[in-house]
Amino acid sequence: ATAPGGLVVQADKPGAVINRDIFGQFAEHLGLGIYDGVWVGKGSRIPNVRGIRSDVVAALKAIKVPVVRWPGGCFADEYHWRDGIGPAAKRVTTVNTNWAGAIEPNTFGTDEFMDFAAQIGSEAYISVNVGSGTVQEASDWLAYMTAVAPSSAAAERAANGHKAPYKVKYLGLGNEMWGCGGPYTGEEYVTKMKTFAHFVHNQNPDQAPPKIDYSVIAKDLMSGKPMDSLPSNPNGMKRIAAGPNSSDASYTEVVMKAWKARSPIYWDIDGISLHQYTWGSLPFNEPGTGFGEKEYANVLMQTQWMDRTVTKHSAIMDKYDPKKHVALVVDEWGVWLKPRAGTESLFLIQDSSLRDGIAAAMNLNIFARHADRVRMTNIAQMVNVLQAMIMTEGPKMVLTPTYHVYKMYVPFQDATLLPVTFNAGEYKVGTITLPKVDAIAARGKDGKVWLSLVNLDPNSPADISTSVAGVSATSAVGEVLTAPRVDSINSFAAPDTVTPRPVTARASGGTLKLTLPPKSVTVVRLEP
Ligand code: AHR
Known part of the structure; x- marks a missing residue:
């Protein structure tokens, strides 16, 4: 390993805002992700509010x-x-054909999801059925969620207990349309997607587009050019088109080309989705615990590939959209490992170790560095599935290392990225060479400068001296996450094996000295 050098934060050169939605989640009807993980039912002995388990809600809040x-x-x-x-008694029972043929009781539907989102204080990102559904079905769904009286859709929702329209912040126009959502070529998808983007309306008055003054836009309308004269709608629903599988550029090209040629009065999108998982050796093969340093380093090496994938798609998007109207939305990412022994393999239940927490921090740092283009991400998935925040089993609940990283990163939500320069040093194992240290800095909404520092090296600490241009700091206060081993996990029996501990450091002569423990994530704020 090579020693890393000093870190300089340029607090006087603020960059892009790190959109809080970069820290978004994904909850699919898959395995125990919804049933058991979120929904236990109103009659459950597990404490719940209207069927939604209270321990999970408190942890997510x-x-x-x-x-x-x-x-x-x-x-x-x-x-x-x-x-x-x-x-509930009248709901049909269906089969979850994608995920182990599990019985889908449909007891957790639209109103239960919106209740859950409200209980945890989150916005809703609804993914409509483009693959096997119709435009009419999706349009009716949006009407059910967002219409107001005297529309019949609003009356139906009110009869189901919710008079006020829901807010749908994001609308997903299909999922993996090159795979389970289709499969469609980019061109086929664009034809389909445009009709969904055009006909699926949000009727919530708080999200409705402003009235158009046609005399103002008439010139642009007649010229057939994209209409910059259309009034903006910051609170409007944002439409997210399906996008690429990992580094495959074909969807990005085709969707962005169509977007550039659009007439935004008829259809528009605000984002294009990207899915990229970290598999380790092969999908479904990398053990979640009981692995060695080589496997640890391999997963972290693949985690770094997110940067080049995002860079690649951003470059294509820049060609068509230099003003960055369309966001790159990484709405599925995370470490996808071997299912835990004895579980249904298509329930995607895996052990989540310190390594995965470190991988989460590295990914979040990559997204923050691309904050001008990446404006939402959704880790897969929230509870009991893949790189989950939380695992449950009956009444028991445990928080994973990834959960703790998300908690430590809360101050980075809507913070302003600050440039950092540093010599990352090197961490080598076998043929793999990684930076020893990864770091980002940002000015939080609290006005303070926050640093996240990751020491990837499991064998030696990293001494980092930090100076911050434009800020005089006397100390740093925060938390560090590490554990005895790279494969340490939290279990129901030992829930605090990987848990953050407080850390403080003093500055002298304008320089802050921090020692990052081996295999750790440290988040601190500078104190004047
Ligand atoms: O997150 C699990 C699955 O991975 C999603 O359903 C799918 O979109 C992706 O292939």
């Missing part, structure tokens, strides 16, 4: 989940929303 994507995933393109509304 603490990480200030900004947005949740629902109901899938692959599930979304086979989901029919009418199955999940109305009196």
